[in-house]
Amino acid sequence: MANEWATFGADLHLDLGGTGGTGGTGGTGGTGGQGLRHGLMDALREAVRSGRLAAGTRLPSSRQLAADLGVARNTVADAYAELVAEGWLTARQGSGTRVAPRSAARRPERSRTAAPAASRTAPGAPAHNLRPGTPDLSTFPRADWLKAARKALTTAPNEAFGYGDPRGRIELRTALAEYLARARGVHARPERIVVCSGFVHGLMMMARVLRDRAVREVAVESYGLDVHWKLLAREGLRMPALPFDERGTRAEELAAMSGVGAVLMTPAHQFPMGGALHPDRRAAAVDWARATGGLILEDDYDGEFRYDRQPVGALQGLDPERVVYLGTASKSLAPGLRLAWMVLPEHLVAEVTAAKGEVDWTSSATDQLTFAEFLGSGAYDRHVRAMRLRYRRRRDQLVAAVAAASPGTRVSGIAAGLHAVLELPEGTEAATVGSAAFQGLAVVGINRFRHPDTPVTKDALVVGYATPTDSAWAGALQALCRVLP
Known part of the structure; x- marks a missing residue:
């Protein structure tokens, strides 16, 4: 039983104030035991008083805590008994020893008519x-996600819980390659997909790669998100704006922008104008990229949702070697998942992977495995x-x-x-x-x-x-x- 402290019961950190020593394994403690008991009582009172031990917290049994502290069991039992008598702890048969509820006098006053904190609207928040x-x-598919998580965790190999490939879990990259080819017309292979924690994270990596390639200008659409523009600016990139008309972004204007090395676009559903880029403009953007060696950064943020038309396929399908495709689960599932992906031209994979880092530190392996199962089982298609x-x-x-x-x-x-x-x-x-x-x-x-x-x-x-x-x-x-x- 010498190593019982390492495997049995809950951990409880207590500072006994330097009272040190041991009371053995079974005696009543004597003078040394009295000092240990008082030190233990003081430490427990302080932990409760400071809120570190909340009301209702179950404490280790006297036997467990004695083993952890290296003191006699009677020392802990006596300390518990006195603190129960003082009202700091409660003890019930079958329920163990717990921190007692704080007295009403110790609680902050609150109006009887005040709403609970969780239900109150923040000052100035819109109705x-x-x-x-x-x-x-509210529509996040909790039951199906939980089902996918259970299956994914049950079948996951042990190495899945290590640091992992910086590109992301192979299970997710494989599932994404199949889904994107089928649903969005993307030419994707698992080895050319990099999982990231959101579109902004993907754009941040691309901005670094472009800067390292001596690109100084990235063309953007006339209307878009300033968070994207600010990110590019922080990397030292200039952002000339492409004109816009009833057929969408005037991609043919790229040919006159001699200093531009990349363009950021939302071709399937322009944000925020809402239209799809005209086929002639799609072709013009790809022609520019081929002629100049430039890159198109395609933001396919909500490509799954179309109502009155056939789906507009990803621009990436026109030239996978000149288009960086960026997708995300933020609109289809929830932004809190922090799951997004990039499908890269082959010549960019090593550079983007290096920009991400040596390990996949951005997206949880368990969430990636769950999403892979969610995609592969058909649950994602049903939800969309x-x-x-x-x-x-x-x-x-x-x-x-x-x-x-x-x-x-x-x-x-x-x-x-x-x-x-x-x-x-x-x-x-x-x-x-x-x-x-x-x-x-x-x-x-x-x-x-x-x-x-x-x-x-x-x-x-x-x-x-x-x-x-x-x-x-x-x-x-x-x-x-x-x-x-």
Whole structure:
């Protein structure tokens, strides 16, 4: 039993204040035992008083704690008994020794009418959220994800819990290669896929690789996310903006940008305008990349969700050696999973892998294994189909409600994705966003996404209809209709 402390019971760290020594394994302790008992009692009181031991915490048995501390069992039993008598601990047959509930006098006062902390709304938080960029998090497929996790963990090899290949788990890269080829028309092989913790993480790695390749300019679309532009700027890259018209980003303008070495685009569903890049423009972008040796960074952020058209395949399928494809589970499942992927040209794999690091430190191996099982079992396809129907119903409800409340408001960008663009009369965007905020509605104007070098061409709201839960959707839609001109 000499090593019992290492294998039996719960750990409990206590500082006995330098009382040191041992009371043996069975005696009553004597004078040394008294000092140990008092030191133990003081340490336990302090742990409870400071909150390190919370009310209800079950303590180790006297036998276990005595073995851990190297003192006589009677020393621990006596200390427990006195602390029970003082009210610090409770002891019940079959329930063990626990930290007693704190007295009401020790608790902070709270109004009887105050809502529990978890249910209160943060000061200034909107009552309704129609910002774009987030799915309905209440629909995360918990049961199917848990089922996939159980199977993945049961069958995972022992080495899966080590540091791992920096490109990510081979199981996930294999499953992604099959899925992306089937669903998005991507030419992918597992050895050319790198798993990352989000689109921004992938873009960060690509920015470093481009900088190391002496690229100094990355063209971007006239409308997009400033977080992406700021990331590129931090890496010392300049970002000229490509013009935009009714057929999408004018990719043919790349030919006149002599200093550009890469372009960042959302060809399947332009964010935030909402349209698909015209086939002529897709071809122009690929022709530029081939002629100059440039790279296209393709952000396929919500390619799974289309409603009134055939799916637009990934641009990467036109030239896998000139396009870096970036995808993510943030819109289809949840951003909190921190799962995304890059499909790379062969000549970039080693450089991107080096930029990521020597080990895969960004995405949990267990989450990668779970997602691989989720993909391979067909659960991901079933979830995407169900969400596609759900979001299409919301889109239709949005279009109908806007038509009834504001017949002059044009709704565009609705053939795919999780957001719509509601065009406003010239000069009314800021006032409409402010009025919405006053009424507790969070919504974003399209000029929030305009590149600094792009002139104002329209006023509009970008409405994310996926974000609210079912119970909040009707109220959010009503609030939106109230603020439309």
